[in-house]
Amino acid sequence: MKVAVLVYPGSNCDHDCYHVAKHVFGSETSYVWHKDGPLSGYDCVIVPGGFSYGDHLRPGAIASYSPITEELRSFAGGGGFVIGICNGFQILCEAGLLPGSLMRNKDLKFICEKSTLKVKSTNTPFSSEYKEGEVITIPIAHADGNYFADDDTLKSLQDNDQIVFTYADSNGKELPEANPNGSLLNIAGIVNEKRNVLGMMPHPERAAEEELGGTDGRGVFESIIKTIG
Amino acid sequence: MQITKDLIEEHGLSPEEYQLIVDTIGRDPSITELGVFSVMWSEHCSYKSSKIHLKKLPTKGEQVIQGPGENAGVVDIGDGLAVCFKMESHNHPSFIEPFQGAATGVGGILRDVFTMGARPVANLNSLRFGSVENKRTSYLLSGAVAGIAGYGNCMGIPTVGGEAYFHESYDGNCLVNAMTAGIVKKDKIFLGFATGVGNPVMYVGSKTGRDGIHGATMASDVFGEGGEERRPTVQVGDPFTEKLLLEACLEVFKTDHIVGIQDMGAAGLTSSSVEMASRAGNGIEIDTSLVPMREEGMTPYEVLLSESQERMLIVARKGSEKAIAEIFEKWDLDACAIGTVTDTGRYVVKNDGEVVVDVPVTLLTDSAPEYERPSARPEWQDELQSLDTDKLEVPKDLNDTLLKVLSSPNIGSKHWIYRQYDHMVRTDTIVLPGSDSAVVRIKGTDKAIALTSDCNSRYCYLDPFTGGAIAVSEAARNISVSGAVPLALTDCLNFGNPERPEVMWQFEQAILGMKEACEKLSIPVVSGNVSLYNETSGKSIYPTPTIGMVGLIDDVKYHTTQWFRDEGDRIALLGPITDELGGSEYLKVNFGLDKGGAPMLDLDIEKRVQEACRDAIKSGIIKSAHDISDGGLAVAIAESCFTPSGSIGAEVKIDSAVRPDALLFGEGQSRILLSFDKAHEDKLKDIAGKAGVPFEVIGSVGGGKLKINSLIDINIDKIKQSWEEALSVLTK
Numbered sequence: 001m002k003v004a005v006l007v008y009p010g011s012n013c014d015h016d017c018y019h020v021a022k023h024v025f026g027s028e029t030s031y032v033w034h035k036d037g038p039l040s041g042y043d044c045v046i047v048p049g050g051f052s053y054g055d056h057l058r059p060g061a062i063a064s065y066s067p068i069t070e071e072l073r074s075f076a077g078g079g080g081f082v083i084g085i086c087n088g089f090q091i092l093c094e095a096g097l098l099p100g101s102l103m104r105n106k107d108l109k110f111i112c113e114k115s116t117l118k119v120k121s122t123n124t125p126f127s128s129e130y131k132e133g134e135v136i137t138i139p140i141a142h143a144d145g146n147y148f149a150d151d152d153t154l155k156s157l158q159d160n161d162q163i164v165f166t167y168a169d170s171n172g173k174e175l176p177e178a179n180p181n182g183s184l185l186n187i188a189g190i191v192n193e194k195r196n197v198l199g200m201m202p203h204p205e206r207a208a209e210e211e212l213g214g215t216d217g218r219g220v221f222e223s224i225i226k227t228i229g
Numbered sequence: 230m231q232i233t234k235d236l237i238e239e240h241g242l243s244p245e246e247y248q249l250i251v252d253t254i255g256r257d258p259s260i261t262e263l264g265v266f267s268v269m270w271s272e273h274c275s276y277k278s279s280k281i282h283l284k285k286l287p288t289k290g291e292q293v294i295q296g297p298g299e300n301a302g303v304v305d306i307g308d309g310l311a312v313c314f315k316m317e318s319h320n321h322p323s324f325i326e327p328f329q330g331a332a333t334g335v336g337g338i339l340r341d342v343f344t345m346g347a348r349p350v351a352n353l354n355s356l357r358f359g360s361v362e363n364k365r366t367s368y369l370l371s372g373a374v375a376g377i378a379g380y381g382n383c384m385g386i387p388t389v390g391g392e393a394y395f396h397e398s399y400d401g402n403c404l405v406n407a408m409t410a411g412i413v414k415k416d417k418i419f420l421g422f423a424t425g426v427g428n429p430v431m432y433v434g435s436k437t438g439r440d441g442i443h444g445a446t447m448a449s450d451v452f453g454e455g456g457e458e459r460r461p462t463v464q465v466g467d468p469f470t471e472k473l474l475l476e477a478c479l480e481v482f483k484t485d486h487i488v489g490i491q492d493m494g495a496a497g498l499t500s501s502s503v504e505m506a507s508r509a510g511n512g513i514e515i516d517t518s519l520v521p522m523r524e525e526g527m528t529p530y531e532v533l534l535s536e537s538q539e540r541m542l543i544v545a546r547k548g549s550e551k552a553i554a555e556i557f558e559k560w561d562l563d564a565c566a567i568g569t570v571t572d573t574g575r576y577v578v579k580n581d582g583e584v585v586v587d588v589p590v591t592l593l594t595d596s597a598p599e600y601e602r603p604s605a606r607p608e609w610q611d612e613l614q615s616l617d618t619d620k621l622e623v624p625k626d627l628n629d630t631l632l633k634v635l636s637s638p639n640i641g642s643k644h645w646i647y648r649q650y651d652h653m654v655r656t657d658t659i660v661l662p663g664s665d666s667a668v669v670r671i672k673g674t675d676k677a678i679a680l681t682s683d684c685n686s687r688y689c690y691l692d693p694f695t696g697g698a699i700a701v702s703e704a705a706r707n708i709s710v711s712g713a714v715p716l717a718l719t720d721c722l723n724f725g726n727p728e729r730p731e732v733m734w735q736f737e738q739a740i741l742g743m744k745e746a747c748e749k750l751s752i753p754v755v756s757g758n759v760s761l762y763n764e765t766s767g768k769s770i771y772p773t774p775t776i777g778m779v780g781l782i783d784d785v786k787y788h789t790t791q792w793f794r795d796e797g798d799r800i801a802l803l804g805p806i807t808d809e810l811g812g813s814e815y816l817k818v819n820f821g822l823d824k825g826g827a828p829m830l831d832l833d834i835e836k837r838v839q840e841a842c843r844d845a846i847k848s849g850i851i852k853s854a855h856d857i858s859d860g861g862l863a864v865a866i867a868e869s870c871f872t873p874s875g876s877i878g879a880e881v882k883i884d885s886a887v888r889p890d891a892l893l894f895g896e897g898q899s900r901i902l903l904s905f906d907k908a909h910e911d912k913l914k915d916i917a918g919k920a921g922v923p924f925e926v927i928g929s930v931g932g933g934k935l936k937i938n939s940l941i942d943i944n945i946d947k948i949k950q951s952w953e954e955a956l957s958v959l960t961k
Binding site: 013015019020023055056110139141211213 | 375378379382383384385467468469470472473560561647648649650651652653654655656658659661670672785
């Protein structure tokens with residue numbers, strides 16, 4: 001599998017994603033600067049977390065106009081696999097590659113902690129290696145992870161089984177207390193209708209090595225590796 | 230412009246200092262020159278009151294690559310790698326405007342580290358605010374924490390540890406001390422030297438504005454009422470630009486275009502250009518009209534003294550200007566030549582060709598005034614240290630007392646703070662905030678570094694010598710219990726007004742105490758910062774020599790945390806059972822007293838206890854190790870019970886005649902709480918015996934209660950809740 005990790009000005013989880021893709025999973029991995037390209041030739045593009053353009057205007061808003069994002073649209077349009085993590089998720093929403101948007105956390109503060117998630121759908125190339133309903137622990141670290149979409153969008157997300165991860169308690173119950181940021185339907189991660197673009201606020205790259213206290217994030221990488229082969 | 234008496238005073242210069250300038254340069258200085266002298270001779274930049282004492286601190290060791298005097302200290306960790314680190318204060322700006330003050334404190338210390346060629350890998354911070362009852366405390370706490378989070382998170386550097394402390398002595402003057410550690414290849418360290426006559430001087434980073442003019446002078450003055458009026462002297466941070474500057478600098482460091490580089494921190498362009506010339510023994514000439522500016526009509530005075538953030542000064546190889554500019558352009562940053570290195574030994578500033586400053590470089594640096602200010606032990610010190618514990622009644626319900634101590638904001642959980650910091654980015658944080666030290670692995674090796682910051686200013690107030698020695702010892706203990714060997718330290722010496730003899734005495738004594746501990750424990754000082762004039766309306770803060778320390782773990786497998794792990798494990802006390810209450814959090818919480826001596830410290834025992842602990846951890850038999858400090862033994866046991874994933878009980882029996890409150894809450898030094906599988910008891914006894922340190926098995930892990938003798942018997946979840954909610958008085 002050939003992986004591209006995009007680097008926007010202000011990306012700061014680019015090194016982490018590169019490390020996990022390359023050194024933990026042994027995939028051929030390259031950084032791609034936002035003014036460079038092309039993306040053709042890659043199997044999977046990771047849009048990493050961070051503060052692209054300093055979160056000025058809105059997180060992800062300016063990055064969605066960056067040259068590489070145009071390239072990303074055609075890559076995804078052609079069926080290429082895209083994983084957006086944290087700021088990457090925000091960029092994908094701003095770029096219209098995923099529905100909805102991510103607002104300021106309900107308590108208006110940055111939150112960094114391990115969050116428990118429920119795997120809602122295993123019917124995606126990014127979650128096939130999990131068990132449906134499985135409860136996993138993956139860290140979050142964001143100030144704007146409060147997922148919002150209108151009722152029609154939420155309904156279609158549910159109808160099309162596009163909700164991949166939700167915030168839940170250790171028993172898999174999607175309770176308000178288990179929701180750290182106020183996301184509607186406790187949404188932590190979704191795919192597009194074609195199921196080749198994933199956006200998630202939690203950081204699977206931070207839960208891929210035993211030394212860091214957990215490996216529940218490995219499933220995302222293992223799934224896509226298995227899909228692509 | 231006529232230089233008047235008022236003008237001289239406004240610039241923080243004494244009449245004698247002004248006369249020295251006139252005598253040396255043989256004329257009245259221009260207004261721009263007056264501004265330059267004002268910042269370069271400020272306490273903040275010149276260390277004029279502290280230099281004579283700082284020289285006493287040990288700075289050498291075979292691990293030391295770079296000691297004090299550069300942007301940051303550097304220590305060898307093998308494998309061709311080094312750790313570069315420093316701590317710095319941003320107290321005055323943070324009190325005036327906590328968000329920007331704290332944010333730019335983080336920005337400044339990050340630049341100090343990456344200017345050396347290092348990639349920053351960890352941030353820490355040491356925060357001190359006024360009492361919980363003070364209305365401003367909550368505002369300052371939430372503002373400073375948000376500022377630190379806003380800057381560090383955006384930069385993508387994990388904030389992995391620190392401390393927060395509340396006391397009325399900080400009511401009018403909070404402390405924000407920020408520390409950064411970075412990793413650098415040993416043969417790729419960059420220094421702030423303006424070498425090579427004729428080499429171009431380049432300005433890179435953000436444009437210059439009018440913000441922060443005279444920040445260094447402000448930081449060298451006491452506050453009166455209405456310090457908020459100084460808000461315009463607080464700089465405004467832009468972490469996004471700093472992130473670009475970081476990446477651009479690291480990219481340019483890979484080339485061989487750079488001769489020297491320095492961050493424009495306090496006193497901005499002036500101090501960076503002057504200090505670089507001074508270190509190299511050269512002169513320097515710059516033209517302010519070439520500096521990229523974001524405001525129109527700025528005078529040379531303003532350009533020189535602006536403390537706009539996210540800027541660096543580079544001395545490049547001649548002919549490399551274009552190549553350097555191209556790298557910075559890639560990151561959308563300004564980069565342009567504004568001057569040259571000269572052989573005149575003079576600091577010359579022109580404005581569009583017209584000379585506005587022309588003075589000897591050394592007059593601004595080495596020949597700056599140096600003072601041995603009078604010091605005297607205050608008369609009230611004896612009264613302060615007298616404590617008749619017989620007059621203090623032991624509380625009847627010690628369970629209740631334990632709850633009270635655990636819910637003190639000084640003891641309670643700091644989760645509310647570090648939850649706002651991204652402490653996991655870079656995927657290297659092996660031990661997250663909450664244990665004695667943070668542990669950060671170094672990818673590509675088996676190694677990890679341990680980091681901590683520490684100071685108990687109440688001890689320093691009661692007995693500055695012992696307090697200074699304890700600050701160093703306790704930081705080292707924090708490092709040792711994580712399994713690391715202490716390598717070196719950085720200090721942030723926060724004191725009151727040095728023109729008061731009692732403050733100078735505190736300063737002098739604290740340094741001597743630090744020196745003794747550093748020497749005994751073989752821990753050199755490699756960088757640091759002095760913050761004086763922490764005084765508001767005549768009231769000084771408690772003396773606060775904050776210690777930031779870095780240790781090395783050779784094999785990251787053998788790192789340890791403070792948390793108990795398995796039912797049935799044995800608990801032991803490594804170190805003595807002590808009988809003292811002086812300076813304890815318990816005395817403050819229960820009796821409202823800051824009294825008595827600081828805890829006694831025997832550095833021989835301290836050294837052996839730490840060595841025994843490290844040996845035991847290295848032998849692979851230790852499940853948890855925790856420094857016994859603020860709150861004493863009972864609090865240390867409770868903290869070991871509060872695991873990140875929940876809690877686990879403990880039952881402890883200690884055979885001792887010590888009065889119960891001193892046994893539970895006394896803050897005797899040189900003590901470590903260990904837990905281990907009972908099969909290893911003999912081996913551990915052996916290690917302690919060989920080291921010649923007291924060792925006693927005092928109980929076992931398990932159950933849902935904390936029991937200590939017949940004194941404490943309480944549900945563990947109940948006390949955990951009190952501990953977790955300790956900061957809520959300030960955060961709701």
